Every structure is written in structure tokens, then in C-alpha cells.
Amino acid sequence: MELVSAYLRASAPRTYCDACLAFAVQEAVEAVHQAAEGLTEQEQFARKTGRCRTCRSTKRLVTRAAPTTLACKGSVGLAPTLIR
Numbered sequence: 529m530e531l532v533s534a535y536l537r538a539s540a541p542r543t544y545c546d547a548c549l550a551f552a553v554q555e556a557v558e559a560v561h562q563a564a565e566g567l568t569e570q571e572q573f574a575r576k577t578g579r580c581r582t583c584r585s586t587k588r589l590v591t592r593a594a595p596t597t598l599a600c601k602g603s604v605g606l607a608p609t610l611i612r
């Protein structure tokens with residue numbers, strides 16, 4: 529889901545649980561959960577256990593992981609090493 533990844537990029541390096549993320553982007557929790565699980569496959573986001581910044585409960589969180597990918601925005605699908 530574009531909205532989820534865009535929100536996480538904009539608020540990096542903050543961490544959010546699925547429920548707070550869903551509230552922030554105003555989508556269904558289930559949809560956001562699936563989007564968040566899918567994001568980790570891109571290796572740009574890390575999914576780990578920690579404390580949510582918003583509701584302060586310890587949960588499985590999704591967070592922005594690789595700051596270097598910011599420079600490659602618009603070049604999704606290309607490895608950073610291929611861009612000179």
C-alpha cells in the first residue's frame with residue numbers, strides 16, 4: 529500500500545504498531561497490517577518488536593530501516609549500486 533510506505537518514510541525513524549498506523553492513514557487495520565508485512569520484503573523497512581510511539585504499548589512494529597534508499601526514490605526496482 530503506497531500510503532503506508534509513504535507515511536513511514538515521512539515519519540522515519542519513528543515506529544508504529546499496525547493499529548496506530550491504520551489510524552494515521554485512515555485505512556482498515558487489516559489492510560495496513562498486510563501492507564506492512566509486504567513492505568518488509570522490500571528490505572527498506574524493518575519489522576520488529578518494540579514500543580509504539582503513539583499508544584506506548586509493546587508490539588510488533590514497522591519502521592523505516594534504510595535511509596540510503598531516500599536517494600533512490602523514483603528508481604524503485606533498481607539496485608542502488610546501479611545508479612551512478
Ligand SMILES: [Zn+2]
Nearest residue numbers: 545548580583
Ligand atoms: Zn500503537
